[in-house]
Amino acid sequence: MMKIPTHYSPSTILILSMVLLALTSSTSAIKNYNVLSFGAKPNGKTDSTMAFLNAWNAACGSTDSTMIYVPEGRYLVGAMTFKGGCRSPQIIIRIDGTLVAPADFRVLGKSDNWLSFEGVSGVSIVGGAFDAKGTALWACKASHGNCPAGATTLSFTNSNNIRISGLMSLNSQMFHIVINGCQNVHVRGVKIIAAGNSPNTDGIHVQLSRNVEIISSSMKTGDDCISIGPGTKNLWVERVTCGPGHGISIGSLAKDLKEEGVQNVTVIRTTFIGTQNGLRIKSWARPSSGFVKGVRFSDSIMRNVQYPIVIDQNYCPHNLNCPGQVSGIKITDIVYEGIRGTSSTPVAIKFDCSAKNPCTGVRLQNVNLTYLNKAAQSSCSNVVGKAFDLVRPNSCL
Secondary structure (H helix, E strand, O other), rough: OOOOOOOOOOHHHHHHHOOOOOOOOHHHEEEEEEEEOOOOOEEEEOOOOOOHHHHHHHHHHHHOOOOEEOOOOOEEOEEEEEEEOOOOOOEEEEEEEEEOOOOOOHHHHHOOEEEEEEOOOOOOEOEEEEEEOOOOHHHHHHOEEEEOOOOOEEEEEOOEOOOOOOOOOOOOOOOOEEOOOOOEEEEEOOOEEEOOOOOOOEEEEOOOOOOOEEEEEEEEOOOOOOOEOOOOOEEEEEEEEEEOOOOOEEEEEOOOOOOOOOEEEEEEEEEOOOOOOOEEEEOOOOOOOOOEEEEEEEEEEEEOOOOEEEEEEEHHHHHOOOOOOOOOOEEEEEEEEEEEEEEEHHHHHHHHEEOOOEEEEEEEEEEEEEEEEEOEEEEEEEEEEEEEEEEEEEOOO
C-alpha cells in the first residue's frame, strides 16, 4: 500500500487509510497520476489549468482505481470542470499543495464555479488548500463597482458517492462548497475561512441532495456556515463550529412557487461563536409548495449569538417581490433539545411563522439561554408546540 504522509491530521490519515484499503481490497493496484508529470508547476505563477485537466482525463479514462497526486507547492489554476462518465471506478485526488486562483478576480468571477465536478461517481478529495483570493471581489462589491457575481470554489452537481476530507477553503469569491443534486456525500475535517463581512460566502450549501454528512468541521465566513436548500433529505451535521457567520440555516425557502421540501435533518453537537444566528429556518413571505419537516437540533452551544433559535417566515429584504404576501412553506415536527449558552440580544428564541401556514409540532426541551447574564425573552407568532423539562427563556409556546 502507498505510504501516507505523516503531516496529515490523524483523522485525515484514518480516512485516507480507509479509502486506500477499500481500493486495494478490490484491485491489485492503484494507478497514480502526478500532476507534475502533466506539466503542472508548483511555483504559483505558471498556469497549470491544462495539466490538472489532462491528469483528470487520464485518471477518468483508466479502468483501474486511480489517484491524482498534487505535491507540495502552489498551483495557479483557472476555472476547471471535471466531467463524469469515467471508466475508473474510483478516483482519489490527494492534495499536499495549495491551489490558487488568478490575481485578477474578474478572471475567475466570470465563471459560476472554480472547480466543478459534474456527473462524477466515487471521487474522493483528500487534503489540500484552495485559495480563491476573493478579498478583491468583496471590496469591489462593497464599493458598488461593476463586479462579477463571483465563483463558487468547489461544486458537485448530479454526483454520487463523494468524499471530501481534510481540505481548507480560503477566501472564496462566493460559496465555498456546493452540493447540488447529489447522493451519498461525506464531508469531514473541512476548514472554511473568510472574513466576517464577506458577502455570500456560505460555507457549505446543500440542495436537491440526499444522504449527506458534514462532520468535524469548522467554518468562519460572512454568510451561512451551512445553508440547506429545497430538496435536501437525510442530512446529518455533527461537531461543526461556526463563527463568524450567519449560523446554520434551512433556507431561504419559497423562492419559487413550486419547490421541493426539506426533511429528515439532524444537527447535533454544534458550537456557534459570535454569529448572527444559531439554528435558523427561513422562508420568503411568498406562496410555495415547499415544506420543512422532521428536523432535530440537538446539543448546541451558543456563545454571544444574536438570535440563537429563530424561525423567520416573513423574510422580505428591501420589501421587494413579497410585501403583502405570506409564506406557503409548511413547517412541522421541529425539535430543539439541549440548546444552551448566551444570546447577544434580549430575544433568544423567536418563532415568526406564517399566518396562513402556522408552524406545528415545535418542541423545546432542556433549553437554557441567557442574555447578558440575565433572563432572555422568547417571542411566538403563529406557532403551535410544547416545552418540556427546563426551558429558559420561559416558553411562549
